[in-house]
Amino acid sequence: MARGRRSKGGKGKRSNKDPYRSNLEREFAKNLKARSVDFGYETEKISYVIDHKYCPDFILEKKDGTTMIIEVKGFLDSSDRRKMLAVKKQNPDLDIRFIFGDSQKKIIKGSKTTYAIWSKKNGFKFADKSLPSEWKKELL
Numbered sequence: 001m002a003r004g005r006r007s008k009g010g011k012g013k014r015s016n017k018d019p020y021r022s023n024l025e026r027e028f029a030k031n032l033k034a035r036s037v038d039f040g041y042e043t044e045k046i047s048y049v050i051d052h053k054y055c056p057d058f059i060l061e062k063k064d065g066t067t068m069i070i071e072v073k074g075f076l077d078s079s080d081r082r083k084m085l086a087v088k089k090q091n092p093d094l095d096i097r098f099i100f101g102d103s104q105k106k107i108i109k110g111s112k113t114t115y116a117i118w119s120k121k122n123g124f125k126f127a128d129k130s131l132p133s134e135w136k137k138e139l140l
Helices: 021-036 079-092 114-119
Strands: 058-061 069-073 095-100 125-128
Touching: 021 058, 069 079, 079 095
Parallel strands: 069 095, 095 125
Antiparallel strands: 058 069
16 A cells, blocks of 8 residues: 555645645654554545435326426525436436526526526426426326
């Protein structure tokens, strides 16, 4: 195992000479080196999933026996975007759609990406303020 090595692409501003994120990590590494302990520093990435439950705003029954999930959003922040992408990835058969207050709103100030662009890019159907008549035709 390499001594004090870090993986490429780590977060934070660190030089190659000092790869540690904090003084505590730096001091701990010094302690390991002083005690001749081989170690790796940020050499691996370990995947994990945090179990959460998603509670849809509206569930509508469709003629084909499936459901249409409607999420109504006036504001779609980064945590909501991450959540919805995770829900979609882990439940690919769900028909999740958005009703936005304004789909032309930017996802963050200064961004070129609107809620509409983000939705299209990520495969979500969307509309502004009310249920589109095309969607209504799919319902019981």
